[in-house]
Amino acid sequence: MYTIGQVSEMFNLPISTLRYYDKEGLFPSMQRQSGIRQFGETEVEALRVIECLKTSGLEIKDIKKFMEWCVEGPATYAQRKELFETRKTAVEAEMIQLQKTLDMLRFKCWYYETAIQDGNEDRLNDLMPNDLPADIQKLYNNAHS
């Protein structure tokens, strides 16, 4: 069993955030000892899942729903699996988006490196996409697809 202060250190999260999560219902089965929160293995695992679902783009109120399903037992296994499948799809889509963004950023890095060397953008402005070096052209195409 951990205190809120210990969990705050373990997860590098402000205490206020942990209390906020609790208030929002993210730890539906957390116990108290004369008013003081007791974080057990259940809550620590819950926090790992919270961080995962948050990173996946899920909102707090939907994370709360998931935590409630966990309390409801085996009847909700299918819904819980569905949720993770949906999140998986969302994250896969976001990674594709980020890959495009990354290629755009790499293209811009090359662009400004060239502009610095030239001292201006004149040559760059005259360049057609297929005048670009092969590797840079790939970044450009990927970023604009």
Add this chain to the structure above:
Amino acid sequence: MYTIGQVSEMFNLPISTLRYYDKEGLFPSMQRQSGIRQFGETEVEALRVIECLKTSGLEIKDIKKFMEWCVEGPATYAQRKELFETRKTAVEAEMIQLQKTLDMLRFKCWYYETAIQDGNEDRLNDLMPNDLPADIQKLYNNAHS
């Protein structure tokens, strides 16, 4: 030259958002024709960059700074390149984070699939990490690293 309505359709962004971006200074050299905004090639390219920088996690006020640098000319090439380099690093870090998240999600999918088959989590609870199937163990380790 495009009207705000045309750009809204092109980028699939609400007109209100485009006006908001303008108000925030994201199109520092946009022209007006008797009060009406005129989006030229500069503004369209600006919007592509805005979407890229926003996806990379940059705030509106910092995108504004970048747009101002663009107006200042060659003197700011180095700063602009620096900005894209920094964004590149940030996105690369985020992709690593998302890869971990994805492995956690895949692990949870496997977990609940197994729970559905078993009808309970008893067997899963007794499993030590290295009792897991090799591929699942990899997901688990990656997600918890």
Add this chain to the structure above:
DNA sequence: GTAGTACCTAAACCTGACTTTAGGTCAAGG
């Protein structure tokens, strides 16, 4: 016995990124 530390609550506040509202201009069509 009182100062410090770790915990608690309710409620107000904050930030970023928009969106909505209320009111106005202007050109074209019936």
Add this chain to the structure above:
DNA sequence: CCTTGACCTAAAGTCAGGTTTAGGTACTAC
């Protein structure tokens, strides 16, 4: 002529996800 549609502004409202504030409890150390 008057209504419809596309544009305009300033200002207020919204929403998520916290954070801060103000005030209180309870144990420990000096």
